[in-house]
Amino acid sequence: MKPTVSLSLSGYDPHDGGRSEGARREERRREAHLRLLTEKMPAIVWSTDAELRFTSCLGAGLEGLGLAPHEHTCRSLFEYFTTDDAEFVPIAAHRRALMGETVHFEVEWNGRAFAAHVEPLRDAGGAVAGTIGVALDISDQRRAEERLLHVVRHDPLTGLANRAMFLDRLQRCLAASARGEGRLAVLLIDVDRFKAINAGLGLAAGDVVLCEIARRLGRCVTPRETLARFGEDGFAILIEGVGEAADAARLAGCLQRELLAPIALDGREIVATVSIGVALGTLAHGRPEDVLRDADTALRRAKALGRARCEVFDEEMHVREVALLALEMELRRALARQQFRVRYQPIVAIPTGSLVGFEALARWQHPARGLLLPADFIPAAEESGLILELDHWMLREACRQAQEWRHAAWDQPFGVNVNLAGKGLSQRDLVERVAETLRETEVNARSVCVEVTEGVLLEDAEAAGATLARLRALKLQVSIDDFGTGRSSLSHLHRLPVDTLKVDRSFIAELTRRRESVEIVRTIVQLGHGLGLRVVAEGVENAEQVGFLRHMGCDYAQGYFYSPPVAAETAQRMLALGRPLPA
Incomplete structure (x- = not known):
């Protein structure tokens, strides 16, 4: 049998009749200390009866919800959460506690986030008489985690998604595509002659140019598309639910038109062009790197044909790449021999x-x-x-x-x-x-x-x-x-x-x-x-x-x-x- 868990914050215990007055005073003193601790603790402590009606509700955490201690005493959880859904997480957790389980869960309520613990409240005979729970307000912690996650998954210069976040989304899209849930396309974008901008105007100027390009590219993408910084002078776009290559090519055209206007920089005007490689996801693309390889092949083709253009990957490019790789190996041997x-x-x-x-x-x-x-x-x-x-x-x-x-x-x-x-x-x-x-x-x-x-x-x-x-x-x-x-x-x-x-x-x-x-x-x-x-x-x-x-x-x-x-x-x-x- 599990240990009996009971809580009394009212100062009265019907089982204390046989104790001496000194023992009762000591018990009340300890209970007062417990009440003080509970009221000052940055948490919410409560208990319910077997009908899930509050029998107590204390803690400094109530202030974050604009509530006062005992305000919900005698009200049920269904009334407090204004729901009759028995599967709602907090209610389901209390129902499991009434069945003898200890439950941990997190919930957002009234704009705050809480981590909660609920377990059975047993009477002197060990029978489950209700529940007892404690919840910590983790809103600040959650926000800190979100800020940290944003830093980890976004580029600090442009604020766009970074490579890691892009690859994660691409992996999920590939899995969905394999289940027949739509096709995807990847656009790899490279800023033409960006090294010349850095060398001629300085790294700070190069950063300004990248941020402006990122802002303009962002005007062309929808919420269903992911725009990410990809490398020192490149970007990538993931399109979900694309129909055919022409759809991706139209987006590429929008991107290039957005960059036609010069970028003003310290009294100078810079026209930045981009080369774009497009690859459509297929069943042959089991991994993100497979799609990226094909998009990169198309990108290199666009640059080889004079830059400032878009090329869509096809099998001819793949055959050419394989042939070039074989030729490169021969060239290495030729130099050595x-x-x-x-x-x-x-x-x-x-x-x-x-x-x-x-x-x-x-x-x-x-x-x-x-x-x-x-x-x-x-x-x-x-x-x-x-x-x-x-x-x-x-x-x-x-x-x-x-x-x-x-x-x-x-x-x-x-x-x-x-x-x-x-x-x-x-x-x-x-x-x-x-x-x-x-x-x-x-x-x-x-x-x-x-x-x-x-x-x-x-x-x-x-x-x-x-x-x-x-x-x-x-x-x-x-x-x-x-x-x-x-x-x-x-x-x-x-x-x-x-x-x-x-x-x-x-x-x-x-x-x-x-x-x-x-x-x-x-x-x-x-x-x-x-x-x-x-x-x-x-x-x-x-x-x-x-x-x-x-x-x-x-x-x-x-x-x-x-x-x-x-x-x-x-x-x-x-x-x-x-x-x-x-x-």
Whole structure:
């Protein structure tokens, strides 16, 4: 049998008749102390009879409900809670206590939260005569827990849901989708060129931009959709109950339209664009990371196609990703096994036809597919980051070869141009590695020219200019490749430390067919000369193009009209001759 639990706060006990007056006084004194303790304790203590009518109700916790002690004595729990629902948690707990159980429960009532304990109240014979309970007001604790949970599940900068909260909701949505309760979609959003904002304007400015982007994105989502910060410069949106890809694409369009207006920042105006990857949930997506993988694949596709656009994942992308992964593994082996080769394409002075240098171009001697051109492997190398190692190998090999030619007693001036990928330009140790290569090969730095594409310079002209200036301090030459294809390079050109402009081959190809191309090339030549720069035309294919270029005063040219890229041995024979070999 359970111990008897009884409570008397009235000062009278019908069983105390046989006690001495001294014992009764001591009992009353202890009971007064108990009453005082109960009344001052920040809790509510009560008892009921077997009909669940209050027989006592005390405690400082009553004040939080605007009640006075004993105010509800003789009233039933059903009256107090204004319900006849026997399954209502507090009433159900008391009914279980009348059956001999001890019950713990939490309940919210009148805007307050309570943690309660109820157990049987037994008479002297051990029979259940009612219930006795105690409740602690945990409202402050609950609010503190909610604040802590908010901190744990939200991004402190933007106030949006964080990655952990997003993944939790995505997991629940996937489970619901598997039960046939609707389809979901995930949008991964990446702020284009955000690192340039941080580098150029500072981290604080970058935070302001992120908060404004978050605010604008929030205007496009509904309560059924979850917007979260996802990574340093990214966001994610979870859409529940999506019908088809077009629904998600429409939301993506809204997001991009919201960002069309410039963001005002310390007297400047910044236009931030985003690239978006969309993936629809399918039965094949058993885990959150499966959906995120596909959305990320679509996002990378959007960035590869020029940024500021949305791409929806499809199986073709998956096949392409698998193929790229296999190609990346092959590239790693190729670097380790020295399967890459350097081919040298002559650069010729247009007025005289004499040889002035070479551009070093990479080729891959694939063991099964033969000699591969850059288009077959450079995109994969750039995406995987292997381009950094490949570029460094190319620079070292070209410098070594140039020095070998010098030792072969060709004293006439010539140069070797080497391409530098955009990722390489942002590497902190780039200049140190180049300097080390120059020392190792003992090449004359003035005979080496690094080529960077115009698009790379547009990523962050200020940072790129600083790096190029350090390269020029090593006595290297600097050339802007594919010039004329960028959107705003002219505004930066006069401030960039460069020596040569290389006119993009697309303009040269149209030189004899479109008057617009003639004027563009003429303008680039005049611009370069006006800034004291040399101008090289790429992709020259025929004598008619050479005639146009000569008439415009273009300095140099390269292309298949003069020679395709050749092996080092053939290039050495050209050096001996002083011009490309006859076709």
